[in-house]
Amino acid sequence: MIQSLLPGTAVILAVAIFQGMFWYEKQKLIRQHQKREAEISFEKLFAQVKEELYQETKRYLDYKEHSEEYERAKSRCLHLQTALKQCGYGYRADKIYVVEIIKDIIRQYLPGREAIYEIVPYCREDQLSMEDMFDILLYRYEQQYQDKALEEFIDRYHLDAAKHIIEGGETPSYIITAEEIKNIYAQEAIGLSEEEERVLLAHKIYRYYKGFGVVDRLREMAVDGISGGVSGKINEEVSNEFKQKLEFWSRPEEEEPKEKSARNYDSVWIFFRGKPIHLAFLSFQSEKELRRVCQNIYRYNKAGQLSENIGYKVNDMRDGSRVVVVRPPFSESWAFFVRKFHIKQLEITQLFYGHQADILAEWLKYLVKGGRIMAITGSQGSGKTTLLMALIKHIYGTLTLRIQEMAFELHLRKVYPMRNILTFRETEFISGQAGLDLQKKTDGAVNILGEVATDEVAALMLQTAQVASLFTLFTHHAKTTADLILSLRNSLLKCNIFRDETIAEEQVTGVIQFDIHLGKDYDGNRYVERITEIIPESTGYRLQDIMVYHDHGYELKNLPSTKNISAMYRHMTTEDQQQFKDFLAGCRHLLV
Incomplete structure (x- = not known):
């Protein structure tokens, strides 16, 4: 009877042993998986990379001091230290170098794709x-x-x-x-x-x-x-x-959740x-x-x-x-x-489109060549700085440029390295007013102000434009030409340069000759809303639009005053004078 039970007992024992082994292996796999999950994660890899980079900067210490291997390793370590410092400041070459080293470290810790997928499941x-x-x-x-x-x-x-x-x-x-x-x-x-x-x-x-x-x-x-x-x-x-x-x-339950x-x-x-x-x-x-x-x-x-x-x-x-x-x-x-400022040589014709946009571009070009004192106005993001950069091309290379900015934005010497250009900016200890005052002593023929944002800078800009430079270009946030004049007049009054409003206004209208006002539509398209001439008169001033934006294109409304046209001729080369004369003839034909 015992002999008859042996086969059944053996089977049961074998099944029990198999189940035990299966359970053991399963638990082993689970523990291994849990251990692997604990070891392989983005946070863990991130910490390992940081530690490896730190150790890499000290690797030269593994060699005998002053040996050839020591000097080579020290040079590599110093290169990495510099790259780690400068990559965070925007040095692209250093960033590429650091990323390459990180990639090599990843290869050591994650030798295959399956290991990579534990961090980021790209598959x-x-x-x-x-x-x-x-x-x-x-x-x-x-x-x-x-x-x-x-x-x-x-x-x-x-x-x-x-x-x-x-x-x-x-x-x-x-x-x-x-x-x-x-x-x-x-x-x-x-x-x-x-x-x-x-x-x-x-x-x-x-x-x-x-x-x-x-x-x-x-x-x-x-x-x-x-x-x-x-x-x-x-x-x-x-x-x-x-x-x-x-x-x-x-x-x-019936109430809808809020956004x-x-x-x-x-x-x-x-x-x-x-x-x-x-x-x-x-x-x-x-x-x-x-x-x-x-x-x-x-x-x-x-x-x-x-x-x-x-x-x-x-x-x-x-x-x-x-x-x-x-x-x-x-x-x-x-x-x-x-x-971001795209530092490149811009063309006015690349900025504006529509009917008679070519005539608009020509007027902008000749106003600059003619040495007119101009404000570029408009709201934030309307393209004032971009247009200002495009206008620089048409300033004669024989003229010296002095620029005042709140922070370096134009970077004109990168675009025009052979021109006489020097840019100043405000610092913690030097105000825009002090910087502009200094510009008068640096042989600048053309003054460019990135933005007239304070009363002191506005007042000094007007004084400088009168006596210390050939002409001035500046940007301002005024909505209309009348607002521009009012704002600059009030700056003169607040700085106690004038006490009488009428005299202060006469000073402004006697200096600023043109207002180029920029706009931006709902879809973000930028355009020149108008070019307006400021004409002083015995009882105030008169505004005259030269070109206006209308129905997705541009319309020529008037020619500048005879006084401004004559002054523009005097500032141009003989060749440009002839081209400007032909351009004016074409404009007069359009106005007939």
Whole structure:
């Protein structure tokens, strides 16, 4: 009987042993997987990369001092130390160098694609974050279009069109949503090589280590500007999150939920062809990260410390962009604004389009060649600085230029390196008024003011334009020519240069000869609204429009006064005088 039970017992024992082994192996795999998950994560890799980079800067200490290997290693380490410092200031070559080293470190820790996918699942579209999807799209476009990648991407999918999405769909705005990025990513069907995945991961680590977060690569694109922290709930509202959750759960089922609000660190915007576009699919992820970007993005050229007592900083970046950073308590939240200036030789004909736009361009050219004192006016983003840069080309190379700016924006010596040009800017210790006063002693024939923003600068500009320069160009935010005259008159009165309003106004109208007023339509298209001549008279002044913007084109209304035309002739070369004479004849024919 015992013998008859042996086979059954053996089977049961074998099954039990098999189950035990299976359970043991399963638990072993689970532990291994858990261990691997703990070891392989973006945060873990990020920390390892930082540590490796630090160790790399000390690698020369592994060699005997003064040996050949020691000197070579020390040279490499010093190069890396410099690159790590300067890449955060916008030095592109140093950034590329640091990213390459990060990529090599990643290769050591993540030798295969499966390991990379543990960090970022590039193979699984449904598991990719919006940031990673956009990163891949921008990377692919950048390979073909370089800094025009974002411009091409937006144009191809018409992403700059106004949409009715925010505030229940009642308010139009410029916004690019996560849903649009998802659809475009699915449509593009981008395939990545292992090396490309490693490059993307290296860039991702870099931007959170030494870069400017989610805007790091956006900053290198050909857009007009970038800003962050300018929308969404601020800290006080975030602190009431628990209260909002209670309200959500206590709301009756039939009541519709309110529109989901973003935090201030979910705020990423670009300024594209005059349009403020909200990239609603991007986020800094935390207040801490937004603050880190704000604290680093303005640091180029030892800009000083941002603090509670010093609540804002204005500085220029390595590439010539202007950056403004603000923080509490001066502003309600941390925020930054980067204004990009495309440093290149611009043509007036590239800026404006429509019927008789060629005549408009000719008038602008001859007003400059004729040495007229002109204001370029318009609202923020209407293209004042861009037009000013385009007009510089038509100033004769025989004339010396002196420029006064709040921050270096025009960078004219990069475009015209062989001209006599010197730019001054305000500093913590030198005011714009003091800088402009100094310009009178630097042999400047033409004065250019990036912006007349204070009463003191306005008053000094008028005095300088009268006696210390051949002619002056400046920008101003006035809405009309009458407002411009009134503003400059009031500046003279506030500075106690004149006490009588009539005399102060006569001084302004006797100096400023033309106002070029710029506008911008709903779609962000820029145009010259009018060229207006200011004509002094015995009982005040008279305004005369030379050209006006009408029905998406330009219309010639009048010729300048005989006095201004005669003065323009005197400032021109013989060749330009003849061409201007022929141009005037053509304009007179149009006015008949």
